[in-house]
Amino acid sequence: MIAAPTHSIVIGYILWIFGFMGSHRFYYGKPISGTIYFFTLGIFFIGWIIDLILIPGMDREADERFQAGFKNYTLAWVFLTFLGVFGVHRFYLGKWITGLLYLFTCGFFLIGVLYDFWTLNRQVSEANTVAY
Structure with missing residues (x-):
């Protein structure tokens, strides 16, 4: 397959x-x-x-x-790479609370952004497995 x-x-x-x-x-x-x-x-x-x-x-x-679905990996990566400190990738994935925290703390003082570089593919896969 x-x-x-x-x-x-x-x-x-x-x-x-x-x-x-x-x-x-x-x-x-x-x-x-x-x-x-x-x-x-x-x-x-x-x-x-x-x-x-x-x-x-x-x-x-x-x-x-990785699991394909409604959320686009490439778009999430573009958001993280260029707007990660503002939490745009988190908003895109429906994680509004952490998105707001990133927005007001520069991505948890960049530590959250580094964490997301390690885990973004998994986060998108998880978002794609959620039933809509």
């Missing part, structure tokens, strides 16, 4: 441009290697270059691993 696409390979390659900071790895649900890339500049740029070839596989793996 082929899984419904949840992640965009185009966004994966766009994030790869900043991949030496781990962004594409976080997007594809690989928070440990994303963190390692963040602190080592993509393992001194070598892993970053290798990932140019590995992105299609990471995209397929993410599509199989």
Whole structure:
């Protein structure tokens, strides 16, 4: 059975441009290697270059691993990346209370935003399993 696409390979390659900071790895649900890339500049740029070839596989793996549904992973990631300190991604996922807290505390003083980089794919999957 082929899984419904949840992640965009185009966004994966766009994030790869900043991949030496781990962004594409976080997007594809690989928070440990994303963190390692963040602190080592993509393992001194070598892993970053290798990932140019590995992105299609990471995209397929993410599509199989995460639950498709009403909430769009790419949109949630764009919200987190550019508006995370304001809680926009949390509002999008229907988490109004934490969204308001993020709005008034700069994403729980950035600690909440870092937590969400680790867990956003799971949060979107959970939102997609809720019956509407």
